[in-house]
Amino acid sequence: MSAEQRLADRRERLMTAAYTLYAKPGFAATTIERLCSEARISNRAFYECFGGREELLQALHERCVEESLAVVTKAVQEAPNTLEGRVKAGIRAYIEFTTADWRRARIMHVEVRRSGDVLTTSRQRAIEDFARLVEEASSDFPQAAPNRRLVALGVVGALQELLIEWLLTDDQPHIDELVDTAVHIFIQSLGAPDTAG
Structure with missing residues (x-):
């Protein structure tokens, strides 16, 4: 070589x-x-x-994020052209890909936080990338929330907390339960405004 x-x-x-x-x-x-x-x-x-160890962790985290973004982007692009269709496809793709290997899930959602300031910039960049994906996937549809970017950041944070629960709890929720809960949060947060009455 x-x-x-x-x-x-x-x-x-x-x-x-x-x-x-x-x-x-x-x-x-x-x-x-x-x-x-x-x-x-x-x-x-x-x-x-x-x-150093920190640079290696950053490279590993960034690889996991890039792979996850690619999987979710593909799923959203192939989803039915409705808000619910895109949300369901994107969330299922992310949760299934992330949990398919517990090491990936743990690095992305537990160790990235436990590393202290080491990955602050990398973690923030990943959150922004996923929030941007949420914004783009929902941009064709009206919504009740006043600030689409802040809502996108909020729902990305909620999804992270659900995956931390899956990783750390003794009574591990089923993947379908995680997907259904995340879809509910996303749809309620990003859903079209109520025009009735």
Whole structure:
């Protein structure tokens, strides 16, 4: 392999190791030594790939967000052209994709918060990206709320809390229950204004 290929291979092995270790035992409990042992590379090689554990977490989080956005965008584009159709398709796609691998869900919704200030910018950017997607998906339809962007941010936050509940509670709600609850919140928040009476 060329030097570039070796670097890319090491970087990918570290991403794979972090995907499991940052999910459990978690970011705070995972040392660079443990990451290197899992990835079968030297500590020196680690610093050729990443500036530190935080940079690795950011790269991993951003990959998870990009993959999730792509899945949701595709689902919304293929959904029936109604507010409810788009909301149901987007939410189901997001929840099913995120929960299909508990490590992805944990990194995106638990470890990103537990990392303190490390991922503040990355997390905020992800929330803005998902809120923008909600705004675009609902923009063809009238709504009662006065500020579509703030409503989009609110419903994205609600969806995150539902997934944290799924991850951390002993009595884990069923995926369909999460989807139905999230759809209800989104439709009530984004729904068309009541013109009756």
